[in-house]
Amino acid sequence: MRILTGTMMHETNTFNTVPTTFEDFRPVYGQDLFNHTFYEDNSEATGGIMKVLRAEGVEIIPTLHVFPFVSGIIVDEAYQKAKEVILEAVRNAGELDGICFCLHGSMYTQAVEDPEGDLMSAIREIVGPDLPIVCALDMHATVTDELIRSVNALTVFRTAPHIDRFDTGVRAADLLLKIIRQKLKVVTVSAKLPMIIAGEHSMTTINPMKELIHQLYRKNHLIHVLNADYAVGFPWADTPHHSVRTIVSGEVQHVEELMEVALDLAQQFWDRRFEFTYSFEAYPLDEALDVALAEPQGPVIISDAGDNPTAGASSDNALVLHRLLERKIDNALIAVFADRSSYEKCREAGEGAVVNLQLGRKEPYVLEPYPVRGEVLAIKTGLSDPKRIRISSNAAIVKIEGVTVIIAEERMAVYDPGYLYKLELEPKDFQIIVIKNGYQSPPYQELASKSLFALTPGHTNITLTEIEYRKAPRPIYPLDEEAEWNADLDRESMKINLQLSQRYAIK
Ligand SMILES: [Zn+2]
Structure with missing residues (x-):
């Protein structure tokens, strides 16, 4: 046959x-x-x-x-x-x-x-x-x-x-x-x-x-x-x-x-x-941060739902980082920011160096690239997943004020906390971990003192009624509550x- x-x-x-x-x-x-x-x-x-x-x-x-x-x-x-x-x-x-x-x-x-x-x-x-x-x-x-x-x-x-x-x-x-x-x-x-x-x-x-x-x-x-x-x-x-x-x-x-x-x-x-509906609590970004800070212990894991690379987002929206820094929130981790040029800059500067970075999206979609100054804590290479040849996952770990940011060379999915351990980061050391992901896998949920969705804008905005569809057939639920099926x-x-x-x- x-x-x-x-x-x-x-x-x-x-x-x-x-x-x-x-x-x-x-x-x-x-x-x-x-x-x-x-x-x-x-x-x-x-x-x-x-x-x-x-x-x-x-x-x-x-x-x-x-x-x-x-x-x-x-x-x-x-x-x-x-x-x-x-x-x-x-x-x-x-x-x-x-x-x-x-x-x-x-x-x-x-x-x-x-x-x-x-x-x-x-x-x-x-x-x-x-x-x-x-x-x-x-x-x-x-x-x-x-x-x-x-x-x-x-x-x-x-x-x-x-x-x-x-x-x-x-x-x-x-x-x-x-x-x-x-x-x-x-x-x-x-x-x-x-x-x-x-x-x-x-x-x-x-x-x-x-x-x-x-x-x-x-x-x-x-x-x-x-x-x-x-x-x-x-x-x-x-x-x-x-x-x-x-x-x-x-x-x-x-x-x-x-x-x-x-x-x-x-x-x-x-x-x-x-x-x-959502499988766990979902809030606009600032409310999600409030809820996370009110938890007696971490890590509270927040999905940056609008910038989810596993659904095709560019994974370089600096919105959450922006708010964490503006609100002077300490003890937070962002996993993972995809930005090849910033990664390269960190790699060239080396561990311990202080770098000025233009983090984030080079196209003005939600925010212009975000200028930040931080210390390169570590450069990690050779972490490729041999089965997924497309992902190099080389990364720089950078401390920007109270926020630790993983800046990866390529867009990648962080399906579970295994990648954090590979980078020698201890998730329990953080009050807030922001993951650029949608739903949280069982290992994340087991690790989290609380799991939250932050309803952020972006390529994967989860509030579908906010998306400007031009080609979608109408009426269609939930864009049109009155949509009918016969x-x-x-x-x-x-x-x-x-x-x-x-x-x-x-x-
Ligand atoms: Zn699917």
Whole structure:
């Protein structure tokens, strides 16, 4: 059996105007994947797909693996180049039994609103209507009709924070093998809710998402449902495709039942739309600082929610630092400020030196670069995570009045406190730790005397009603409280989309 694979995973924040280039993709071409850690990565969807295919003795034909860190809008040439590499590999692949891809689902280029749909429809055009295609998606996928029409099935992460990426890849590959071996004719239907939601409001560890995922598992036990999922979308992009979608795959002869399952899941989600909220206390910045200072002991961990690089922010907004210094707050730590030129300056000056820095954003988005003077406490290098080749994580630790700031060479995610320990910082020494992150992982929450969200402005402003969307379909909840969803109308849209797919005769 021969299966063609590929990975094109990028969560694109279109509000971050620093473009993402082909170099940022750090591509791994074709057979090179077999020599790369991605091939056996037991934490990502690609690794899940590979493990299943390897175990089943499938001949794997890898095309291209691109998985850049979440960042700004993708330049068109980068996407077109990646697309051409993939399409060329599909054209030259010879006889295939199926295709299994990892996609994010919320990727945008300067000109293409839906690269995933664009790519998969181009592949479908080459391979024809009968070759099974299954893709694994991120839960924050903003799924389009074109993507659904182009593939047979989609599997989506069911956890946020995402701890089932590998399992989702396994599910995609298992489903593809089942389709091939049993010669199933599989379609996907999808209900579409007029809703935008932030990941911080839809964590699966808390309600309502926790219970909705529980219901999802029940639907997955229905005999005619091969796979059912939620794709909740990604709010920090300006796109006409904003929606929350249910994704239900099964054999074409059961399509009526699949549509009812998709609508029922959608109805349950819609009925609970007012319940989606923060997993812990959230305040405007100054109030968050007040609450943190009132705690008898630290560390109070505050998420600088508007400058969250794991959702594509530039991670160099000096707003929180500005307020900490203005308010003369001592004993605070900021992790992590991404600013290559300031890092370089600190490295050149060396440990113990006093440096003048222009910290922060070089584009006037929220604040001009912020002039500060501080002492370089330490320079830390060689901390790269070998699995994530894109992150060097070299950093300078600088004391600016009462605030310790980690200035990193590159944007990076500090998913847990492990990085602080690597830098030989003791989190418990601080009253306040500001992390440029969204939701706080369990290790942070265990460490924190209190966890807070600071509702800061920026590329990942979590107060969605403050974002100026120009392309979002309206009305849409929560931008428009009066937004409505009608199951009967949505059923008609699903039928039209199925007819457009023209893969199987559907009356
Ligand atoms: Zn995600």
